[in-house]
Amino acid sequence: MRRPRKSRGDGRPTIADVAARAGVGAITVSRALRNPAQVSATLRALIDEAVRELNYVPDLHARALASTRTDVLAVLVPSLSHTVFTDVLRGIYDGVDGTKLHVQLGNTRFDPQEEERLLAGFVRQKPSAIIVSGVDQTPASRRMLEEAGCPVVQIMDVTDDPIQVVIGFRHREAGRRMTEHLIQQGYRSIAFISGWMSGRSLERLYGYQEALAAAGLSEPCKVHSLSKDELTALASRADSGVPPFLEFSRPSLGREMFRRAKELAPGLDAVFCNNDSLALGVLFECHAQGIRVPEDIGIAGFNDLDFMDACYPSLSSVRTHRYRNGYAAVTAVRQMLQGSYEGPRVVDLGVEVMARQSTLRRGPDRA
Amino acid sequence: MRRPRKSRGDGRPTIADVAARAGVGAITVSRALRNPAQVSATLRALIDEAVRELNYVPDLHARALASTRTDVLAVLVPSLSHTVFTDVLRGIYDGVDGTKLHVQLGNTRFDPQEEERLLAGFVRQKPSAIIVSGVDQTPASRRMLEEAGCPVVQIMDVTDDPIQVVIGFRHREAGRRMTEHLIQQGYRSIAFISGWMSGRSLERLYGYQEALAAAGLSEPCKVHSLSKDELTALASRADSGVPPFLEFSRPSLGREMFRRAKELAPGLDAVFCNNDSLALGVLFECHAQGIRVPEDIGIAGFNDLDFMDACYPSLSSVRTHRYRNGYAAVTAVRQMLQGSYEGPRVVDLGVEVMARQSTLRRGPDRA
């Protein structure tokens, strides 16, 4: 014989309790809570009061189970340790503010396998929408996204073949434009340095190579694609637990790679760093060696983190609109959810070359 | 009359489908999935096969609803934009790796109200455990945590009165020890500069003041507690959406505040910055003004971010064990969940004064 479990195992009130207290049907309470307009003002008042008195809080799991929907906005980023992505996240969080949407974060740690796993986990929760970083998902991930049955927005990159909508910028163009700026400033032996290359980093490298080729210049040396072993060795820091992928943006790595580049190419006169932290390291190495910036060496970074313009000399970089990207993604998601999205499938937010002291050897570029 | 909905509204297989395919009861499938030891090897094999063939994925909401439990580890941090917290998060993510626990992140944005809201949301989901940053929750938050009915671990600070377990370090002690180091190096006019003061920052300030008092020194000037208006003004940056609380760790702010401090206290010979970004700014301002470091001015930061030892001169800081803190919190949580936690209620991870070139005017401190 079974004893009927009392109202909720833990004693918290259920929708039935509220309904009883208000003298209405459970479903009316349900409606009053989700779509007040469906319920007469009289009952609504009664219900609201009952809710308050009982301190009723709807159970999200039950709701999800019954309605096969949630208000979850699944967000996948490759890292929580890079300003690049945390800026995007700020935009996303600000975007959902005041919405019923709840951000649920997945950290892929730059691991496509982990991305698949997370995606599988998200998909089974039937999120309202999904935002993923990048456009180079594995086939399995892509399929899951295509079959997720909800709005999907890719960010931080651009492709001609988005899953649904992509909002970001062209890394290749970004790499090209900064390199063109360096060339315009009279630099002729420009190295590209980078710790580890993500797909997006590679695009930047290609852009750099295109610009060099267009100007009839060649790469003075290759100090990118540091091997995974080398990175792991560098990662051995006291309290660290620092994963290799984090290493690619350490200033000390920038110092090291700059030294290496100078050995390989003594005539070096500029370095384009795959990220700002590397650039910071290069700057300090120049200070340490008494190398003048921008006269002897030009330095450029990527991302335009907030310290770049506070350096001495201030450091040039490529500004990407990360916050805006996150915010725009949420805006698109919301419109897609109500079927009112009118934007294009491919949105290019563009980038901005921030030419500062570290590369201005000749004054501002002539447009 | 009801038409029996076929297996899952969206066609995905349910546990019943698997059970039918394997020729067993649904509950056996359930058990085989969660605790294989409870099921005979024979049936287990059948079930595993059925699961694979059907590509069955259990529904988490249904599971949560039925079992009044989840495998959610709720984590509350005040910001996703500060390395300080993202480092902790790495430790947490690494800690849950290989566990059934899922991290669910809440971003309070340094807003106690938001913390309450998030907490309320989490609590209703019955998480397996909760990790919160800091020890200064609002009374309402504290009550929710006390009544959450699950392990609760506070991190990044220490208190004598934890909710359950607290793992962190003493900010006051940290502030005191770095100040003592500066005094030991012969600095006599030491300013503390800070953009905005969280509760933890304040503790650091108190530690600094204690050390000064103990040495018979006084504060040369107060360049902390920058008003919120001032911060907001500084925050007006192009693509920003930069919230005031982010401003407190901008290098440009460090430059600005250092200038201000020098005006207020011309005899200034050292600055203790509430965070490393400010210290970086101070360093560059010194470069720009031709001030020698550490001879004319000593510079110290807080947190020991990875760029500190790559600067020229390298910058002193207080290393806090953030990654370890996150990891330890998860370890504690896991033990608490299985009732095997034997550690103390209060765990002090300690801090390390990293004395580098920027403050070593006399050589290493004599212990």
Next chain:
DNA sequence: CTGTTAGCGCGTTCAC
């Protein structure tokens, strides 16, 4: 070790 039964709390039918 396995199956049966009965709900977890809510929202979707469909009637009124």
Next chain:
DNA sequence: GTGAACGCGCTAACAG
């Protein structure tokens, strides 16, 4: 505009 049933997919409890 409101209510009554039923079932979302799974697991707790009991019996065998």
